[in-house]
Amino acid sequence: MNKFQITWVAVCAVFLMISSAVAQSSGGIRGIVYDEDFESPLAKAEVTVAETGRNVAATEEGNYVISGLEPGPYTLIVSKEGYTRKVFANVVVPAGCMVDQDASLSGEFTDMEEFVVQDLNMGGASEEGLLNLRMEAPALMDAVGSDLMSQAGASDAAQALTLVPGTTIQDGKYAVVRGLPDRYVSSQMNGVRLPSADPDKRAVQLDQFPSAMIESVQVAKTFTPDQQGDASGGAVNIILKGIPEKRVLEFRVGTKYKTNVGDAGDQFLKDKGTSISAWGHDAGSIQPQDINAQWTGALGVSRGDSPSMYDWSVTAGDKFQIGPDLRVGFIGSVFYKKEASYYEGRDDEYWLDRNYNRSTLVPYFSGGGAYMDYRGEVVPNWRSEGNTSLFDIQKGTEELQWGTLGAVGAETENHELTLLYSYNFSAENTAQLDEDTRGKYYYFPDYDPKDPTSPGGADSDWPRPGRDYSQFAPFRRTEGLEYKERIASSLQLRGKHTLPSGDYRLGSVLTIKEPEFDWTVAKSKSIIDTPDRRTLSTYWLVDENGDPSHKVESGEGGIAELQRNWRKVEEVSDQYFYNMKLPFEAWNGDDGFLKVGAFNDQVDRKYDENTYYTTQTLSYDADWDVLWNEHYSSLSLDMEDYPLDVNYDGKQNVSAWYYMAEIPVFSFFKLMGGARFEKTDISTTMRDVDPDAKLYIPKYNYSSVNFAGNEGDANASVKQNDVLPALGFEFTPHEKITVRGSYTETIARMTFKELAPIQQVEEIGDDIFVGNPDLGLSSLKNYDLRFDYNPYPGGLISLSWFYKKIKDPIDYRQQLLAGSILATTADNYSEGQINGYEIEVRQSMGEWWDLLDGLSVGGNLTYIQSELDASGKEIKDLFDAGLADVVAAEYDGTIRDMMGTPEYLYNLNATYTVPKFGTELGLFYTVKGDALKTAGTQDGGYYFPHVYEKEYATLNFSLSQKLWERWKLGFKVKNLLNPEVQDVYRSKYTGQDMVKNSYKKGVEFSISLGCEF
CATH class of the missing domain: 2.60.40.1120 (Carboxypeptidase-like, regulatory domain)
Structure with missing residues (x-):
């Protein structure tokens, strides 16, 4: 452990010793x-x-x-x-x-009155209740309830997960548990695995579930046979609000201010061609391009006033007694939110020039290296044309989100039935402006755009007389407009039954209790619809006469300069599972159980894409700061159909059955074990593809071949059966101390995209992605050990160790297509491993001193070490490119970090409650350590180092004040520190970090007013 972790542990130890001394x-x-x-x-x-x-x-x-x-x-x-x-x-x-x-x-009621305490609540929101659930769960589990989510200002499930020890969020949406990203995490809602329409992943975008609908977020960190087999890192279960214990009517309204949005003022980036209406733009009304007609729509970004932000929610529920043994209840919830975000940052590309000055990273230069001595001396073969990629980014996003949750239920003494429906809609309208001017000034610090004779100009005498250097690292601009809709819906019918058979004594050893049976049938759908995403790339030149001109010219098929793209991904899941639990009382009077069950999930995906482009050469004469839309109010353009669009159908069927048991060997020692038998069947089938298009990419050939005649080869299929054992124990030497340990085996699956052996591009400007039909599933062996000390209700001291060994992990690497185009592909690496520790403390200060009653503090630290054996194609390609000395410096032999695994995570929080005045205060501090984001690669022998996401911290504050009997006023400040979020190229070879991406999120202030009747 480094000095940071040692210091943190020492502080915790002193903290605990002082608490023990004071409490006496x-x-x-x-x-x-x-x-x-x-x-x-x-x-x-x-x-x-x-x-x-x-x-x-x-x-x-x-x-x-x-x-x-x-x-x-x-x-x-x-x-x-x-x-x-x-x-x-x-x-x-x-x-x-x-x-x-x-x-x-005892209750005060007469014989004629009916008194009911049972309810249909589907989860718990209080931290003490969730802590009790944690102590009783057979798996190692952590959770966060709606109470703490509200205090921390978590607006959705993704933000709530950052409060759970060892858990982070990737790309603002996807769960990463103990360093294992979305591939190893099962995301569920009320235990139902949700479909995902994400083009890249099978993971659920958790930011689409607002806190207004959530009762708790539970994370099981160890696998048990009644969980799905790919819950290697953990199973994230979003528990929606259940039918309340008593009649309730709640209303809340709020507004917010973000410094970045406010500072933008009337310069907020917008799309004047598309707007979000009160309930979202109808994406289906935007028709694909008619190639027989000209396009006259909006091009490029515009500027306007910053949008307003507000939200509201309404929840109502009740339950009733009908007859002597029947109770029914309902809950309904509607939420609505309008958001906006704006930031300015940078997105740079650097590499290690293989031909000159390999001691430092220099700007990436398209078409080859810019062979210039950075001390000012000219190298003979220095180029006079080419582009850099040192972009300053401005991005404005308007967002609308609304949804509804409804549930009805009925129960008797032995039976419970619940029907639940949830629907979430979100729309995002994004305008992005990327400008590269720093590349020109990097090579020509004295460049003057108004003087063609200045260094780097069209009529310059330096660095070489008689050459036009205007096209060397010219000013460049990319303008992107994107409207996106996301829809997630789920219909769930759940039943829970106790079979009233009475207890049955089995000799003097066991007493068999009444069996319990539960089942769920669910149909869920997820859609991402991106109609008419437009991208315009231009460059700006000044000729020898000093006349400025913006130009857009067709590149390779014109696809890079002016493009319109339609894409819709739809995924439907039909799922059912049932569980039979047989409780028993053992020979020592303690309870145990035997549990069996079955599971089936059929997922169907439909992926459609249409892309259009123009080969027309366009230009206009204007100064650099004149945007395209400021010069052209409209254009009439001839558009052509791009022949390499990807359309496919994907199918995934996962079926399983399992058995497990919990046996109280002694009053202080339990054994838990069982196995899951799981069958996986995944396939992708190409459709609606131009047969003459060069789409199919054979493995390790990386040269496109015509689709015609290879239709069957371009399809992919993976089938595998797995036996996944689990064995654990629970040791309770004292009523307040619990020690748990387990050994389990799990798997990780590939996504549809990773299987399809075709060229795909996710975002405009991204590298081409090529799937690998020969991918295999990964297998994991997991070891876990946890010590919990629960000194009083709500208090906790916890220490954990976990180790995961991964065989055939799936990771990404870079590969050249046809020897010239850089592409990303998925491959099975030989092995990887994760070793980590967790420390968690929760302390009520009132236990020390009654004057501090109501003050609670807590903290948790997760320290993670990860390794991936990169031997194989990744290392071989670097060696083949003549980078053996770089490999020796950048890798520990053949070992590098696993992607997405932070070195450490820690959270500190303090809450203060004054019931007498109805006041609640909360302060939450979260730090995420450095994590590998992209592995190093090469392009034509030029090395791009590993990219790391640097450590950054967030600090949130919340205040809640009760007004009168039913009203509550809330005030929150998020991201108080407003740190700079950075990705850096990290090179051990040169010994330097070079900023790749950088931006600030801004500070967010919000105020809300709610009431409960």
Whole structure:
């Protein structure tokens, strides 16, 4: 461990020792309040110490704690409206100790009244309830509830995950658990695996689930056989709000201000050709290009006023008693949000020039190296044409999001049935302006655009007389417009049943209890529709007469300069699963269970793409700062159909059955084990493709061949059966201490895109991606060990170790197509591994000192070491390019970091609650360490170093104030520190970090007002 981790652990140790010393000076009373008639926890009961007048309210789980009491006897009064009050006299509190005092209250009702405590709630929102769930779950689990999400200002499921130890978000959307990215993480909603219309991934975009609909986000970090087989890093389960315990009507409205958006003012980038209406633009109304007609639509970005931002939500629910043994309930929720974002940053490309000055990274130069001595001396073969890629970025996005959640349910004493439907819609309208002027000034610091005779001009005498250097690193501009809609919907029917067979005594060894059966049938859909994405690339020149001109010329097919693209990805999932649980009481009086079940998920994907371009040469004479749309209000352009569009159908069927058991060998020791038998069948089938197009890329040939005659070869299919064992234990040497350990085996699958052996381009300007039909599934062996100390309800000290060994991990590398075009491809590497540690502390300061009652602090640290054996094509290609000395410096033999795995993560938080005044305060600090984003590669012998995402921190503050009885005012500030988010080229060979991407997110202020009836 480095100095940082050692210091962090030392601080935690001192923290714990001080807490133990202080806690010894005073004591307290704790316990659980029960409903005597139904033997269930009683929420919100009031517990009062008569001698001091102090009182607390029990949690939703009936727990209460009164700390900071001087040693001596006390009188305890427990009461709740509708119940008979109880008084406990002479409750003696020893010095430095907590004394337990449970209470059972009987209801005040007549024989004619009906009294019901059962509810149809599908999860828990309080942190204490989730902590209890964590302690009881067979898998290692962490969770965050809606209470903490609200305090931390988490607006969606993706932001909520950053509060979970060892969990981060990739690209703002995808879950990364313990350093394993989305491929190794199962994303679910109420236990149902959701489909994904993401063109690149099978992962669910978690930012589309707003916090207004979420009760909790639970992360199981170890595999158990009742989970899906690809939950290697973890299973993220979004628990939606369930049918409430009592009648509820909630309304909330809010608005926000972002510094980046506000500072943009009337210079906010927009698309004047497309706008988002109140409920979203109808993407289906935008028709594909008619190649027999000219295009007269908007080109390029425009500027306008910054958009307003606001949100609101409404939730209503209730439950009713119908007959002597039937209860029904419902919940409905609607949310609406309008957002905006704006940032200015940079996106640069650097490489190691193989021909000259290999001691430093220099700007990437298209078409070969810019062979110039950076001390000013001219190299004889120095080029006079070519482009750099040192772009200054401006990006404005307007976003609309709305959705609805509805559920109805019915239950009796032994049966429960719930029907749930959720629908989420989001629309994003993005305008992006990229400008490269720094490339020119890098090579010609004295360049003057208004003077053609200045160095780098069209009529310059330097560095070589008689040459036109105007096209050497010219000013360049790329303007992109994109409108995107995302839709996610799910219809779920769930049942839970207890078979009233009575207990059955099996000799003197076991007592078989009533079997429990649950099942789910779900149909889910995910759509991403991107109609008419437009990209315009131009360059600006000044001739020898000083006349400036913007130009767009056709490159290779014109595809890089002016392009329109339609793409729609639709994915549908039909899923069912059922579980049968047989509880039993063992020989020692402890409970265990035997569980079996089956699972099936059929996913169908449809991918459609249409691309159009022009070969016309366009230009206009104007100064550099005149944008295309400021000169041309409209154009009439002839468009042509791009013959290399990708259209395919994908199918994935995963079916499984499993068995598992939990056996209480001793009262303090449990064994858990079982196995999952899972079958995988994935395929992609090309369709609607021009037979004369050169699309099909045979493996390791990397030279396109005609699609005609190779249709079958261009399709891909993978089938595999797996047996996935799991074995674990739970050791409880003390009622407050739990030690868990497990060994499990899991798998990781490829995506549809990674299988298709064709050329694909995700974003304009991105490298070409080529799939690999010979990809195989990855297999993992997982080892986990965790120590939990739960000193009191809500308190926690936890230490964890985890190790994952991966065989045939799937990762990306670069490859030259036809020896000239750089492309990305997926491949199975030989092996990888992840080794990590987690430390987590939660402490109620009121346990130390009663004056600090209501103040809670917590923190967690995850330290991760990852390795990937890059021997094979990645290392070989670098050697073949003459970069053996670079490989020796950049790699530890053949080992590099795994992509997306941060070196460390830590969170610190403090919350302060004053029930008397209805005030809640929260402060949340999160740090994510450096993580490899892109592995190093080469292009024609020029080396691009590894790209790392650098460490950055976020600090959020929240304030909630209760107004009168039913109203609540909220104020939040997110990203207070506003750090610079950077990606850097990191080269051990040159010993330098060079900034690749850089931007600031800005500070966000929000205020809200809510009420509950």
